[in-house]
Amino acid sequence: MKKRKRKNSPPFNFPLAKGGKRGVGIFISLEGIEGTGKSTQARMLSEYLIKKRYETALTEEPGGTAISREIRKVLLSTKHDKMDYMAELLLYNAARIQHIKEKIVPELAKGKIVITDRFSDSTAAYQGYGRGISLRLIDSLDRIATGRMRPDLTILLDLDVETGLRRNKHINKVDRLELEDVRFHKKVREGFLKLAAKEPKRIKLVKASKSIAEIHREIVRIVEKVLE
Ligand SMILES: Nc1ncnc2c1ncn2[C@@H]1O[C@H](COP(=O)(O)OP(=O)(O)OP(=O)(O)O)[C@@H](O)[C@H]1O
Numbered sequence: 406m407k408k409r410k411r412k413n414s415p416p417f418n419f420p421l422a423k424g425g426k427r428g429v430g431i432f433i434s435l436e437g438i439e440g441t442g443k444s445t446q447a448r449m450l451s452e453y454l455i456k457k458r459y460e461t462a463l464t465e466e467p468g469g470t471a472i473s474r475e476i477r478k479v480l481l482s483t484k485h486d487k488m489d490y491m492a493e494l495l496l497y498n499a500a501r502i503q504h505i506k507e508k509i510v511p512e513l514a515k516g517k518i519v520i521t522d523r524f525s526d527s528t529a530a531y532q533g534y535g536r537g538i539s540l541r542l543i544d545s546l547d548r549i550a551t552g553r554m555r556p557d558l559t560i561l562l563d564l565d566v567e568t569g570l571r572r573n574k575h576i577n578k579v580d581r582l583e584l585e586d587v588r589f590h591k592k593v594r595e596g597f598l599k600l601a602a603k604e605p606k607r608i609k610l611v612k613a614s615k616s617i618a619e620i621h622r623e624i625v626r627i628v629e630k631v632l633e
């Protein structure tokens with residue numbers, strides 16, 4: 406009989422790690438729409454864990470490796486307003502393959518806690534719920550790109566669209582996705598909330614309207630539970 410692959414198994418084998426507080430690492434993602442504080446909180450969480458002497462790697466999507474950063478430039482340039490939605494979806498997946506292979510899996514194999522600022526839920530939310538590409542197609546591509554690898558824990562920072570976009574305007578941050586209208590971002594936000602409702606054990610919702618320090622404390626509480 407043919408051996409069936411475990412549903413959530415990663416596309417690459419994890420060798421057992423030497424050292425580290427756990428045998429194999431822990432994979433954490435931060436998700437949410439623009440300006441919710443993902444990068445701020447990812448950085449703060451990583452600094453907290455390093456202080457607690459956990460081996461930690463902080464990374465981001467699209468990005469995390471030289472090739473993926475090149476793809477990021479193509480994806481986020483405001484000059485690329487002609488980009489086809491399907492080309493966009495494939496580029497995100499291409500960047501993710503390199504990120505998993507060159508960065509996420511090697512760091513997890515060393516027993517590290519890997520924190521990524523965005524991962525595959527962003528693709529389901531933006532390209533699926535936002536752009537309207539079929540979730541089945543997105544899932545088929547995800548199977549090729551990640552083998553349906555999922556973080557052990559996902560923190561979803563939820564905030565109303567207007568506040569998020571306003572926060573980014575303050576720091577003059579503009580990219581191609583941010584230029585989309587408010588309706589698009591509302592669909593993406595709803596998409597994230599639907600994903601969280603589907604996988605409540607993995608995806609933990611955190612209200613991002615609170616202060617940076619309060620959100621950090623809440624994230625630490627959630628992460629500590631996973632580390633126990
Ligand atoms: N809880 C908060 N309250 C008020 N301002 C915040 C909060 N969190 C972050 N900010 C500020 O909002 C701006 C955007 O934050 P940040 O870059 O962390 O968001 P992001 O989710 O990574 O955004 P993007 O999706 O564009 O990458 C920054 O100027 C940051 O200091």
Ligand SMILES: [Mg+2]
Pocket residue numbers: 443444445522
């Ligand atoms: Mg960010």
